Amino acid sequence: MKEEKINYKKLKLKCGLEIHQQLDTKNKLFCHCSTGMQEREPIKIVTRKQHPVASELGKVDTAAQYEYFRNRTFLYQVFKNESCLVELDEEPPHPLNQEALRIALEVALLLNCEIPNEIQIMRKTVIDGSNTGGFQRTAIVGLNGFVKCNGKKIEITHVALEEDAAAIVKEENGNVTYRLNRLGVPLVEIGTGLLEGFNPEDIQEIAYTIGMICRSTGKVKHGIGTIRQDVNVSIKNGRRVEIKGVQELGLLSKIVELEVQRQLELPRVEEETRTALEDGTTKFMRPLPGAERMYPETDIVPVPVSKELIKEIEDKLPEPWTKKLGRFKSKLKLSDQLAKEILRSEYLELFERIVENRKVNASVAANTFTALLKDLKKREKVEIEKLNEKHFVDLFEQLAKGKIVKEAIPEILKHLAKKSELPVTEVIKDLNLSVMKKSELVKIVRKVAKENPEMTRDKILGIVMSNVRGRIEAEEVMKAVRKIKK
Amino acid sequence: MYSPEVESLLKSKKIKVGDRVRIEKKGMVYEGILMPRIELGDSSSLVVKLDNGYNIGVRIERDVKIKKIGRGKAIKFKASGVRIERDAAKPTVSVLGCGGTIASRVEYTTGAVFPAFSPGDLLLSFPELKEVANINGRKLFDLLSEDITPSHWQIIAKEVAKEIRGSDGIVLMHGTDTLHYTSAALSFMLQNLPVPVVLVGSQRSSDRGSSDNAMNLLSSVLTAAKSDIAEVTVCMHGSSSDDFCFVHQGTKVRKLHTSRRDAFQSVNALPFAKVWYKEGKIEYLRNDFNKRDKKVFRLDDKINPNVGLVYVHPGIKPEFISSLSEFYEGIVLVVTGMGNVPANPSNDKFAKSIVPSIKNLIASGIPVAVAPQTLYGRINMNIYSAGRMLNETGVIGQYCDWLPETAFVKLMWVLGHTKNMDKIKEMMLKNYAGEISERSEVE
Numbered sequence: 001m002k003e004e005k006i007n008y009k010k011l012k013l014k015c016g017l018e019i020h021q022q023l024d025t026k027n028k029l030f031c032h033c034s035t036g037m038q039e040r041e042p043i044k045i046v047t048r049k050q051h052p053v054a055s056e057l058g059k060v061d062t063a064a065q066y067e068y069f070r071n072r073t074f075l076y077q078v079f080k081n082e083s084c085l086v087e088l089d090e091e092p093p094h095p096l097n098q099e100a101l102r103i104a105l106e107v108a109l110l111l112n113c114e115i116p117n118e119i120q121i122m123r124k125t126v127i128d129g130s131n132t133g134g135f136q137r138t139a140i141v142g143l144n145g146f147v148k149c150n151g152k153k154i155e156i157t158h159v160a161l162e163e164d165a166a167a168i169v170k171e172e173n174g175n176v177t178y179r180l181n182r183l184g185v186p187l188v189e190i191g192t193g194l195l196e197g198f199n200p201e202d203i204q205e206i207a208y209t210i211g212m213i214c215r216s217t218g219k220v221k222h223g224i225g226t227i228r229q230d231v232n233v234s235i236k237n238g239r240r241v242e243i244k245g246v247q248e249l250g251l252l253s254k255i256v257e258l259e260v261q262r263q264l265e266l267p268r269v270e271e272e273t274r275t276a277l278e279d280g281t282t283k284f285m286r287p288l289p290g291a292e293r294m295y296p297e298t299d300i301v302p303v304p305v306s307k308e309l310i311k312e313i314e315d316k317l318p319e320p321w322t323k324k325l326g327r328f329k330s331k332l333k334l335s336d337q338l339a340k341e342i343l344r345s346e347y348l349e350l351f352e353r354i355v356e357n358r359k360v361n362a363s364v365a366a367n368t369f370t371a372l373l374k375d376l377k378k379r380e381k382v383e384i385e386k387l388n389e390k391h392f393v394d395l396f397e398q399l400a401k402g403k404i405v406k407e408a409i410p411e412i413l414k415h416l417a418k419k420s421e422l423p424v425t426e427v428i429k430d431l432n433l434s435v436m437k438k439s440e441l442v443k444i445v446r447k448v449a450k451e452n453p454e455m456t457r458d459k460i461l462g463i464v465m466s467n468v469r470g471r472i473e474a475e476e477v478m479k480a481v482r483k484i485k486k
Numbered sequence: 487m488y489s490p491e492v493e494s495l496l497k498s499k500k501i502k503v504g505d506r507v508r509i510e511k512k513g514m515v516y517e518g519i520l521m522p523r524i525e526l527g528d529s530s531s532l533v534v535k536l537d538n539g540y541n542i543g544v545r546i547e548r549d550v551k552i553k554k555i556g557r558g559k560a561i562k563f564k565a566s567g568v569r570i571e572r573d574a575a576k577p578t579v580s581v582l583g584c585g586g587t588i589a590s591r592v593e594y595t596t597g598a599v600f601p602a603f604s605p606g607d608l609l610l611s612f613p614e615l616k617e618v619a620n621i622n623g624r625k626l627f628d629l630l631s632e633d634i635t636p637s638h639w640q641i642i643a644k645e646v647a648k649e650i651r652g653s654d655g656i657v658l659m660h661g662t663d664t665l666h667y668t669s670a671a672l673s674f675m676l677q678n679l680p681v682p683v684v685l686v687g688s689q690r691s692s693d694r695g696s697s698d699n700a701m702n703l704l705s706s707v708l709t710a711a712k713s714d715i716a717e718v719t720v721c722m723h724g725s726s727s728d729d730f731c732f733v734h735q736g737t738k739v740r741k742l743h744t745s746r747r748d749a750f751q752s753v754n755a756l757p758f759a760k761v762w763y764k765e766g767k768i769e770y771l772r773n774d775f776n777k778r779d780k781k782v783f784r785l786d787d788k789i790n791p792n793v794g795l796v797y798v799h800p801g802i803k804p805e806f807i808s809s810l811s812e813f814y815e816g817i818v819l820v821v822t823g824m825g826n827v828p829a830n831p832s833n834d835k836f837a838k839s840i841v842p843s844i845k846n847l848i849a850s851g852i853p854v855a856v857a858p859q860t861l862y863g864r865i866n867m868n869i870y871s872a873g874r875m876l877n878e879t880g881v882i883g884q885y886c887d888w889l890p891e892t893a894f895v896k897l898m899w900v901l902g903h904t905k906n907m908d909k910i911k912e913m914m915l916k917n918y919a920g921e922i923s924e925r926s927e928v929e
Contacts, residue, residue: 046726046727047727047728047729048696048727048728049700049701049728050695050696051612051695051696051697051699051700052695085745085746088726089690089694089696090690090726090745090746090747091744091745091746092745114514116542116543116544117528117531117542117543117544117545118527118528118531118533118542118543118544118545119542119543120527120533120540120541120542120543122539122540122541123693123694124539125695127695132696133690133694133695133696134694134695134696134697135694135695138540139540140536140540140541140542143514143516143536143542144514157538158538158540160540293539294538294539294540295693296521296524296541298524298526300526301526301527302526302527302528302531302533302543304527304528304531304543304545
């Protein structure tokens with residue numbers, strides 16, 4: 001099966017994408033809690049049950065009923081400053097967060113959508129417990145848009161502004177624990193039209209493109225779990241299966257491939273919702289929810305969208321990310337990979353400011369903000385969150401003025417993360433990382449050579465390097481060592 | 487509701503709410519079902535339900551074309567079709583509906599709320615009820631609690647009196663805002679109750695899976711069917727969690743929060759019991775309630791509704807207090823602290839004593855009772871000079887730990903029985919339904 005190349009066109013692979021991107025607003029969508037999600041220790045746990053609710057036909061949504069019969073108890077962790085009575089479903093929602101609305105409208109306009117005259121907030125029935133109220137609040141902010149991907153026009157059916165659900169912590173013996181700090185964080189849901197005639201890699205590329213457009217606003221959250229993809233997969237004679245919560249974009253094509261294989265191996269495919277697992281496989285979650293699950297949120301006044309507001313946002317739309325990518329490659333001489341990485345980085349805006357007015361090597365800066373920071377965090381457990389804008393601005397200022405060399409950057413950052421109150425110049429002094437004069441280097445090289453007359457140049461280079469590391473470019477050291485008479 | 491312009495446009499196109507419409511505007515095309523507009527938002531924007539379930543607002547401007555492309559179905563509830571079987575081994579509980587969110591159903595297309603009071607409706611929404619008791623359900627009226635008046639209290643009292651024979655307990659579904667006024671009124675009107683009378687409401691709307699209606703209703707039916715508390719009580723959430731309900735004494739309970747599930751709390755008293763609905767267990771916290779037995783029930787629903795409840799505040803005008811005689815035959819003043827009102831005027835132009843005005847009211851035959859703004863604690867007008875001056879006017883309420891709303895309802899009920907000032911005072915200070923306690927319990 002593995003070696004066999006699947007012909008997706010022949011299988012009539014049809015997909016639909018729904019991309020959820022958290023917005024980087026100060027407050028949540030319907031209350032004034034922080035969206036920081038920093039707290040670790042809950043201050044309280046509230047226990048709830050949910051009850052099926054009958055619709056106008058006297059029927060209960062099949063998905064809803066299924067959850068009910070699982071007879072679960074929900075435990076909600078409350079976090080200081082990050083959850084209030086609104087998240088606990090103990091207070092009606094506050095008015096729609098205008099900051100979030102503007103970002104969502106910006107995304108909708110970047111995706112060439114029509115904007116409704118009036119935004120109506122809806123309740124979408126969700127009773128897996130991830131929403132304390134039993135529904136998720138959501139509103140259409142854009143319709144009938146499109147995005148170009150590899151020259152093809154991809155239909156965007158809708159952009160919705162909605163509240164994120166609570167994050168699941170654990171589930172044991174029918175008790176499901178959720179963290180309330182994610183509940184209510186604003187996110188945009190972007191839905192594509194039916195994607196036909198594509199293979200799984202194309203689907204991943206489309207998701208990437210939409211993600212990049214969101215990031216180009218500079219106002220979305222970065223990091224694990226801040227963007228999540230749902231994908232619908234069906235093949236010839238099959239039924240629609242929805243896979244929810246793909247957090248790693250790079251897994252998307254694999255997930256589609258594996259789902260196609262799974263469906264090929266089944267005698268009969270059921271309509272259902274499945275959860276994406278870390279290895280690209282999926283597990284059954286619940287039957288697909290019915291169409292009866294949406295009704296108006298009557299506690300919030302509908303929000304009119306004025307022509308002036310749209311004009312104002314249109315006038316300030318960011319440079320298209322594809323254009324920026326080209327510019328980074330041609331003008332800043334970044335490699336394709338580095339350019340793409342810095343485009344996805346949460347430091348993008350800071351990077352652009354730093355390289356704009358200074359004689360800083362863009363590759364060094366881009367590399368610092370991407371690979372170096374990731375490495376410091378992962379391998380050396382450096383708390384890079386403690387590093388602020390001023391740290392970086394000052395650091396690159398020193399680099400541009402020739403006061404330090406790029407080799408000094410990791411040590412300085414490590415130190416700054418520990419003592420974030422110190423100015424960069426002082427840290428450079430404390431670490432003795434001011435750039436070394438060439439004459440001083442020559443002195444050291446001569447001294448080492450004189451003390452060790454029997455040593456080869458390579459050995460001498462090693463000793464000198466360990467003495468001057470981070471104070472002068474490695475190239476200079478090599479040059480100086482080469483000049484020794486042997 | 488839509489603006490008159492939009493209404494007439496729709497009329498001219500013979501389009502009704504519920505019809506499928508096609509709207510064209512500047513190259514955009516929207517198709518969907520035309521929705522009614524609730525009171526909120528821009529009344530000149532049409533609300534359209536798209537096929538994906540979302541609603542959007544489309545502003546009606548000159549360049550808009552709208553066409554009917556399909557006729558809508560009338561939106562109404564089907565009969566529940568639930569068969570009701572009676573189990574002779576189980577107690578019988580009458581559930582009477584007065585309105586409020588507790589027993590309403592949502593029409594999910596529009597979000598409109600419909601009452602649902604028939605036993606079939608109740609059992610459809612809350613199938614667990616039939617495991618506890620045989621349910622008789624009936625609607626008395628369907629009002630939001632803010633619209634309930636003293637005459638509704640009388641209607642409820644009479645209907646409860648009718649239900650007592652043949653029921654092991656009675657549950658009243660009621661809106662929450664004025665639930666504690668009704669519970670106090672029934673506490674005075676329904677004397678020598680042989681069975682529990684339990685008022686219940688819900689704080690969160692019934693459309694949501696998380697509504698407190700299911701647990702509150704189930705707990706109140708449990709209390710009505712199984713508890714020994716033959717009193718008027720209020721049964722509501724005990725905490726933010728869905729774990730237990732409190733059974734509060736009808737005269738000692740108050741709504742203390744606008745929205746929380748546990749908004750109702752007993753003040754200056756412990757609740758009678760906790761109800762653990764999952765376990766079907768009633769845990770008594772007190773034992774001084776009237777027990778179930780074959781007492782001779784008495785309906786005493788005479789009431790005089792001309793009583794005012796007035797909040798005293800800094801800078802309150804004596805003229806305003808005096809003017810109350812034009813409207814009311816009895817007044818409850820909600821006073822500061824242990825029983826004080828502005829009484830010692832300084833030279834400040836805003837500071838005027840209202841003590842003479844109160845004295846005049848009483849002298850003209852209008853009884854004035856006092857209750858504390860603090861809600862918690864007892865009136866004692868001996869402590870400060872303002873209190874002493876107030877007490878000397880002949881106000882009623884010295885040493886009482888009653889809630890302002892309870893004192894207010896009680897004065898209406900007392901005035902329904904007598905106009906004699908001495909008798910009024912005597913009845914007001916007599917404890918009929920636990921409204922005045924002699925001891926302040928340490929909690």
